Amino acid sequence: MSQKAGSAKLSSTLSLSVPFENEKQATIACKSLSPDPILKADELVVTYKTEGSSLVLKFEGISDRVIRVAISNFIDNLKTVVECMDEFDGKKDFLFEQY
Amino acid sequence: MTVDLDKYVKPGRDYYIALGLEGSANKLGVGIIRQPVGQLSQTNRAEVLSNVRDTYVTPPGEGFLPRDTARHHRNWVVRIIKRALSEAKVTGADLDCICFTQGPGMGAPLQSVVVAARTLAQLWELPLVGVNHCVGHIEMGREITGADNPVVLYVSGGNTQVIAYSKQRYRIFGETLDIAIGNCLDRFARTLKIPNEPAPGYNIEQMAKKGKHLVNLPYTVKGMDLSMSGILAHVDGLAKDMFGKQGKKLVDEETGELITAEDLCFSLQEILYSMLVEITERALAHVNSNQVLIVGGVGSNERLQEMMKLMIQDRKNGQIYATDERFCIDNGIMIAHAGLLSYRTGQTNDLWNTVCTQRFRTDEVFVKWRDD
C-alpha cells in the first residue's frame, strides 16, 4: 500500500484494477458497486471508473486500516457480482434446470 | 378503484411476472409471482410461481450479527435465484422487473442482496423496483387472505406496528416505543439458551404450551403504543435468579408448585400477546374497522392467532385473517408481489436510487396502486 503525500488527511491511497471479460461487464460491475455511499465520507473516498474491460478503483483514506476494511468489503461484493455474471450473463432465455 | 394498472404490460401478454429478493434480516428469500392484468380480486388472483428461502441459523444463546448474516446471503443468493427460476419454470426473458427489499432492516445484509439485484437487472436489461419490507408483508397478506381493507398487525423480529390504510399510505396507528416483539422473544430465548432452530420464537411457543402458572409481569400499553423492554428486563431477571448461580426457587402463590422455564415462556407470551391484541382492538375501534390481518414472523404464533380470534368474535361482523409461515416469515414472494404492483403504476428505481436504508418507515411509501 502506497503512502502518498498531498492531502494530509486522506494520506493513504490505493488503486485497484479488476479485469473483466469485456467492457460491458466492467460497466455493469461499476454500476452495481458504486451507488452505495461510504458511511464516513471524511475518512474514506472511493472513486470508480472503467478503463476498457477493467474496473478501476481508487481508495483514499485517513489510514491504511480504513482502506483495508474498504477493500475487504469491496471484494465481498465483487464476488457476488462476478458470480452473477458467471451464472446469468447471456442466459436471459435460458431455462434453469431443477437445482 | 380507478388506478390504471395496465399501462406497462408487455405487448401480446395479459400478465406480468416479477422476481423478488429479500434479505433484510436472517432470511434470504427469492420469489417469483405472476399477476394477471386488471385489478387483483378474489376471482383475479396473483399466482405464486416459486418462493424459496434459506435461513441463517446461529447456535443457541447467540443472535445473528449483520456481518455474518450478509456473508450467508452472499454465499447463497445466486443459488437461491437459480432455484427460484427453475421451480417457477420461467426465464429472464419472461420477467417484467426485479424487485428488492430497500429497507427497513439490517444494513449489511440488505446491501449484500441489492448488489445481486443490480447486477442481474443490468445483465438481463430489466428495471429494478425497491420495496418497503413492511408494505411487502401487508400486500402479500391482503392478496393471500382476501382481506380488502384490514387493520394490520405487523409483528416480526424488528417490527411491531398496528397499521391501517388511508389516502394512499399505510399509516402507523400504534407501535412499540422500544424493542420489537420478535426481538423481545429472541432475546429471552437467548437468556434461556433455547435453540434458534427452526426459530427462537417457535421454540418459546412450544415451551409455553407446557406452562401452567402465570407469573406476574408488568403490562405496559400506552394508547395504541406499547413498551416491552421493561417486561423483558423483568422476566430476564427472574430467569437469571432461577437458572443462574443463585439457583433461586420461585413458587406459584396459589398451588405452591415450582415455577419452571416453561411457566416463564407461558407468562411472557400471555402478557405480550394480550398487549398486542389490545392495541389492535384500540386501532379497530379508532378507525371503525372490523377486519384484522396479522403479518410478520410472529404472526404464525398459534396462541397469538387464537387470542386475536377471541377478540374479534366479540366485535360486530369481526373477521380475522392470517397467513401461514410461507408468507408470514420473511420471503421473496412478498417483495415480488408488492414490487410488481408498484411497477404496474410506473414506479421503478434507476441504479443510483437503489441504495438500501435501515430505517424506512411504512408510511413513507406512496401507495400508488390503491386509491380507495
Place this chain on the structure above:
Amino acid sequence: MTDYLVGQVQKHLPHIPVEVVSQGAEALVFKTSVHPYLPNSISPYLDNHDEYIIKFRPPKPYRHPKIDASITKNRTVGEVKFMSKLARIGIRAPSLISADFNNGIIWMECLGQTLPNGEVSSFKNWLWYLERNEIPDKCVSDEVRVVCIKVGALIGRLHLNNMVHGDLTSSNILLENFEPALIDFGLSSYSGLAEDKAVDLYVMERAILSTHSVFSDKYNAWLLEGYEQIHETEFGKQGKKKHLETIRKLEDVRLRGRKRSMLG
C-alpha cells in the same frame, strides 16, 4: 357477538334499559334514561337529566383470567379516581355517578351532542365530518383552529396538575358546543415527569397524524399552541419553564421514534 355482551351488562344491571352507543376497544358504552339512585332521575349537579352513560368493561376472553381480572379492576378503579380528581380541579370531563369495580361498570354523566350525520360529537367525528362533507377550507377554518387550541389548553391543564391521560386520541375528546371534554381514563396515571407528559403528547401527535393525515400538521401545531398558552397564562414563569422542559423531551421522544431500529 355484541348481543352476548349486552346480555352480560344486563345481568349486572337488571331492569335498567340500555342502548348501545359504541363499542370501544376495552369497553362498551351504553346510554340509559335511569339514574342509579336519585328518584325521577333528577340530579342537581348535571345539565342533562334525560340520559346517562354506562361504561362497561366486559371480561376479555382472549386474556388469561388473572390478567383480565386485574386489568379490569385496576382500570375501573383508576378511571373513577381520575374522574373524581378532574371534577375537583375543574377540568372538563363527565361527572361520576356510581361504579361497580369488580364488574367493571361506571355510571356517568352524558356529555356531547349528535353531529348532523348522526355520530357522537367527538373531536375525531367532527373533523371527519368536516373533511367528508364540507369544502376543504372548512377543515382549517378559524373555528377548527379555536377548538384545537382549546383542546391543547385542556391537555396543558391536565399536565400542569401532574396528570397524564395515557390514551390521547381525537376519539377521546368530546365536544359540547365546541368546548372540549376529556373521556376514557383507563390508561391514565399521575406523574410530574416531563418524559411522561411528552409521551402523552407524542401519542396524541401520532394519533392526529394517522387519523387526520391531510391537515395533521396544522392541527398538531394548533394543539401545541394551546398547550403552550395555558402554561404561560395560568402558571406564568414557572409554567413557561415546565412547558419548555416537556417540549424538549417531546423532541427526544420523536427522535427515538424515528431512530428506533427496525430490523427484520
